[in-house]
Amino acid sequence: MQGSANLNLMIKAARKAGRSLVKDFREVENLQVSVKGAGDFVSRADLAAERIIRDELMAARPNYGWMAEESEAVEGTDPTRRWIVDPLDGTTNFLHGLPHWAVSIALEHKGEIVAGVVLDPAKDELFWAEKGAGAWMNETRIRVSGRRRMSEALFATGVPFGAKKTLPATMRDLARLMPACAGVRRWGAAALDLAYTAAGRLDGYWERELNAWDIAAGILLVREAGGLVEGLREGQNPLESGSVIAANADLFAPLAETLRAPA
Structure with missing residues (x-):
């Protein structure tokens, strides 16, 4: 190594x-x-x-x-x-x-x-x-996956729990995304969601209300594996905003468009 x-x-x-x-x-x-x-x-x-x-x-x-x-x-x-x-x-x-x-x-x-x-x-x-x-x-x-069609793509996210306030937004995400893709997983470890996206096991990942230590290493993994990473809003720094979208280069735009569409 x-x-x-x-x-x-x-x-x-x-x-x-x-x-x-x-x-x-x-x-x-x-x-x-x-x-x-x-x-x-x-x-x-x-x-x-x-x-x-x-x-x-x-x-x-x-x-x-x-x-x-x-x-x-x-x-x-x-x-x-x-x-x-x-x-x-x-x-x-x-x-x-x-x-x-x-x-x-x-x-x-x-x-x-x-x-x-x-x-x-x-x-x-x-x-x-x-x-x-x-x-x-x-x-x-x-390397990130080579899939290009949303209908074949497998994504991961985190579903808010406890006192988190973003459950309605996440449910809205799921309602929009799940009919368009092959499935969504909720594994419960943001660092591994990003690592799996980098390794092509997942085609993309998004989540809100994260801390820098949850995603810092994973963001670099995805980028170095050929993927794209941004905040949930355009121009946001994921480490500062605590929200992230990550995917391969072909699926990033349709995934981001789905998640960023007005309520």
Whole structure:
């Protein structure tokens, strides 16, 4: 695997956190059927994974900034670079014993994602990319799908839950899109939805109300695999807006047109 020193550092940190999470996941599979439930245990597993990643990355690059789900952001002495980390994307899946969750690590340089790693430890699939060097899964180069017809396309999204306010908009999206395509999946891990789009398993993906750490690495994967990524509104930066559309070059326009049509 030929990558920069930073990419190799990210992969090492992701794998170390992944091993910790796999160990905890085996425990969760027992806990989640108990009366007490697995919630507190999972939050501890999440925090432990973030601590592992932070220790690895910040020890090697103490001057970089830090942004992650479970801790306060840190401004680095090098203001041009920061790590963007989700130690456990797909926490609800993890909590329920579903083996579909990931570790996501991205490196931002001057406002642009230049390296990204999404590790699915349960399936031993490592998705990684560096700007200008293509996208890979383990040792294999990946590309977005070659499908051109909406009627053959498989998409993914997230369906809002809890206190999120975008359920009506998402239901409207589904009502418009589902008659026109081959299906929509709701996997519950944004980082893997983007990785699967990069690998051609999905033809596209969209979602609202996301955080930068959910999608930073995945956005680079899709772009380096030949796909297009934008915000749900034209001109939006997905990392800032928290909304994203990703697809192959042929399907991006019809997908975006469907999702952006006036209510």
